[in-house]
Amino acid sequence: MSQRVLVLGGGIAGTAAAIALARRGHPVTVVERDPPPADPTADPFLHWPRRGVPQFRLPHGFSARARNLLLRHAPDVLARLRANGVEEMNLFKRLIPEDQWVAADDTFTNVWARRAVFELALRLTAEEEPGVEFRCPAVVNGLRFDWTSAGPRVASVRLADGDVLTADVVLDCLGQRSPMSRWLAAEGIRVPTEVQDCETVYYSRYFRFTDTCELPRTSVATLRGEFADGWFIGFPGDHDTYAFSFECHPDNRNARALRHTSIWEAVARGIPALAPWVDPANGTPLEGVQVMAGNRSLRRRYVIDGQPVVLGLLSAGDSLCASNPAYGWGSAMALTYAFAAGEAVDVGGGDPVATALAYDAATAREADAVYRESASMDRARIYRITGQPVPDEDKAEMARQDLISAALSGGVLHDLELGRAFNRRVNLVGPADAVLDGTDLVRHAERLRTPA
Template structure:
């Protein structure tokens, strides 16, 4: 049995505690926020989570996460459903007019509609019910305890320092065989390790957005609008979406550019947020009179980055022993894509399995576990990090181009000489954006093969490059793209920026 200290009681920390405890290890979770366990999910929504402000924003719980629970922790999945979560069978909600014939593997395309706070509430109860898990909430880790590569009576002073416990803010020392950092995207893991001579290589890139969210509850007798069209959109100056929750709740999120102070100021106002939700095609029905009512004020989240931390050196050797990071404390991706909770649970399960496989006795065990864990992370998580970086760069380029064109149009005396010229794609990124707009997105509404492949990728069941690697899918998308002049106009997703500002 290993003694494991987990720093942080978010999804990654609770998932690590649950997975490790279920194979016989003793786990102590140290959580900075003072969050006693409430009686029900509605009480969890009121948790004071300064350390994790994202908990009251929209979340996607993808099929990869749901299937992990189904296969490894079916009781937790059952508890989530009992707490009000619902399973979203994506292929049971096809676009209007599309017929889908069942295929093997379709049973995996199921996500969960649940608030982040409800998910954590169920996960915390499940972890604490294991009996060998204790939670210290309202307590912060102030420092790590290390020895110079020692385990028991063995000492390898040429090796990396070995983490053997933590100090907490009330002066106590918690001994550990393994310490797991799971404090989220705001946790400064390099600062914890730096006093012990450990340098963690870190790369980060701003996503270029902030997002604003608000939760709603259906009024008595009201139901969700029928899912006959898109539940989100991207208009360049704003992105938006609707996210079903548990117990007749849902959330609406707007994402705007980091430097768009005007939009941020407008949408921070509760009444303006509500008015904005009534303007866009995908959100208007959810906030129409008699349908729903807000249950919180507008929540804003900034400082959104894609960040990767490396815990192996250039030669592939661990820079620290007895220490791991999971979730956003290891690799953070743009939350707009909804992958964070799913990837955190994947890492938590992988780490728990590797603790069992390699044990905790001796430098060789620690090194083997660290190398295997980082390799698994490279396989399971880093491709999605790279995809997020690429998507965000493309979105920023698009926004900058639109801003330049708008400025040029406002200062021009008339239409440019090439305004009616045929499209040319000297810029590969511009061609990719056009192919998405006029090929992939329309194909999703008419071709079940493309839809199924897209949903598998979106839900982390297939690799982020799986669409581009599938010749059949690419052929179908290109056929739709080439027919773009012969089909009806695309659905209206909402007004342009000027129209939006005039409407509100």
């Protein structure tokens, strides 16, 4: 049964959902506040203004899960990326002898792209899809409801220009700062939400390799470590681009100077692992320092005790569950929710209760796991760098996180099974909390951490 769908937000979750829904026969309108790319052939990182997406020009990791989902649900998007020169890489298989490969190792292949390039491939594919219409630039500023015996139902969406768009299903892809909870609260509809501040500020820059650079280009993906004021991490990109991000605690006053290009460069040159990569002989900056603060892990719940709190509304991407960007899970989970939404609308068959329950059944377990793992890793880092004592109620989880961190970071290059466990975790090949998912593997990790 065809359903009219409004997708609010044209980022990764929104465009992927539009593709998935339209291919199932549902007419889709995507409402997006930013204009489309003026020239789809130009580098979107430099020429596509996306002011509504604060992380648009920050480094992103497109994990193996993201690639695997595209292979299954939208292989033409992956083909478009390949045709545009975007590389796929399996570092795990590169690091171990070929005679030790197993078939499951293929699931660790990821996509090396900047957010702008990845999103443009989704956008162009969605624009070509029959049944998908874009309204942009357009801003949503409210909802209208029908009150039914089954509960409140979103009936239409009000735009800032006064237009009212009706739909059978509204998909909220407006990000972790989505106003949806506020709009629902104004109608007396409560959306339970868990939030934990990541307590991290990111200072990032992108570079492009020079023609004469002789650095091993795949090595940028393995560059990570500590410096005086926080951590650094490298990100591979498309078309000979790469990035570094400094991650610092917001209370670190010294780190705030990293927003200035000259200071950022001086700090990078002072870190031996990074110095060659920021040398003008090897890399040319694409832009100044990009700063992002106010990051939170977040989980919103729209089904409580088996009952939807509102009908006709699904939430996807960071609107549903946001994690610390440093872990690189956001884009993969955005695609997970987007394709699940397409299936749920089909399963629901026009019944809003059945649709909401089908979507929750498909997404809740993993959304909970991503939130818990992101929040736990953040708390472990916050306790460590601030010197806060670990509360009794958190000691067991912190011991678990310590085992994961110590065993995987120490064993990933020296033990195949821990290496595979590490890759399953960082690539979300399986649920986020299933990293050491066996008694034997746990014991093995403990032995490596505390050798006899």
